[in-house]
Amino acid sequence: DIQMTQSPSSLSASVGDRVTVTCRASQNISTYLNWYQQKPGKAPSLLIHAVSSLQTGVPSRFRGGGSATEFTLTISSLQPDDFATYYCQQSYLIPRTFGQGTKVEI
Amino acid sequence: QVQLVQSGAEVKKSGASVKVSCKASGYTLSFYDINWVRQASGQGLEWMGWMNPTTGKSGSTQRFEGRLTLTRDTATGTAYMELDSLRSDDTAVYFCARGRWLTPGHYSFDVWGQGSTVTVSS
Numbered sequence: 001d002i003q004m005t006q007s008p009s010s011l012s013a014s015v016g017d018r019v020t021v022t023c024r025a026s027q028n029i030s031t032y033l034n035w036y037q038q039k040p041g042k043a044p045s046l047l048i049h050a051v052s053s054l055q056t057g058v059p060s061r062f063r064g065g066g067s068a069t070e071f072t073l074t075i076s077s078l079q080p081d082d083f084a085t086y087y088c089q090q091s092y093l094i095p096r097t098f099g100q101g102t103k104v105e106i
Numbered sequence: 107q108v109q110l111v112q113s114g115a116e117v118k119k120s121g122a123s124v125k126v127s128c129k130a131s132g133y134t135l136s137f138y139d140i141n142w143v144r145q146a147s148g149q150g151l152e153w154m155g156w157m158n159p160t161t162g163k164s165g166s167t168q169r170f171e172g173r174l175t176l177t178r179d180t181a182t183g184t185a186y187m188e189l190d191s192l193r194s195d196d197t198a199v200y201f202c203a204r205g206r207w208l209t210p211g212h213y214s215f216d217v218w219g220q221g222s223t224v225t226v227s228s
Contacts, residue, residue, distance in 0.1 A: 036215070043221055044143075046215060046216050050212035055216065087150065087151055089153075096156075098143075099150070100150045101150045101151070
């Protein structure tokens with residue numbers, strides 16, 4: 001199975017900060033990488049697919065990048081609604097494994 | 107409005123089985139895959155398996171092979187996840203999620219159910 005490792009596991013930031021989350025794959029997954037946001041007590045929601053394509057309705061302050069084994073999710077100016085846990089997921093192979101999550105806290 | 111509506115919370119004894127339903131609303135179930143993901147309290151997301159509702163073909167991660175059964179009823183637009191021989195570490199929230207090729211060649215989970223809590227007690 002492909003292992004996905006996120007860093008950091010958690011971070012503290014303030015409104016207006018630029019935040020970057022890193023996701024590393026245990027093997028080359030090309031651009032088969034998605035990002036999800038999950039708020040407490042809620043289901044995850046799709047943020048970005050295929051590394052950098054924003055899902056409909058996702059604000060442009062979210063940006064995804066990378067390829068092969070290293071990927072990033074950047075929030076250019078953190079907003080109150082962005083405090084949540086973020087997960088990367090590879091869709092290159094089954095099982096479609098997730099990273100362990102990065103919690104973005106105030 | 108496109109959504110997946112899941113069944114309610116369940117409490118089961120160790121060794122029992124649980125069956126969770128996931129009803130598609132606002133679209134035809136057969137058009138897209140259904141994936142199942144679970145999340146233990148305070149933990150991350152664990153992909154369990156997937157099903158093609160058109161063909162009934164399914165697959166699961168090795169961890170659940172032999173215990174996980176994924177089915178569907180196309181007449182009602184409902185997918186089902188049944189997990190057998192429950193253990194205490196199966197206590198989790200179980201999500202269904204629609205799998206789509208949003209970008210050619212790229213697969214993602216674009217619609218999620220609200221989650222179904224399964225508690226396994228000894």
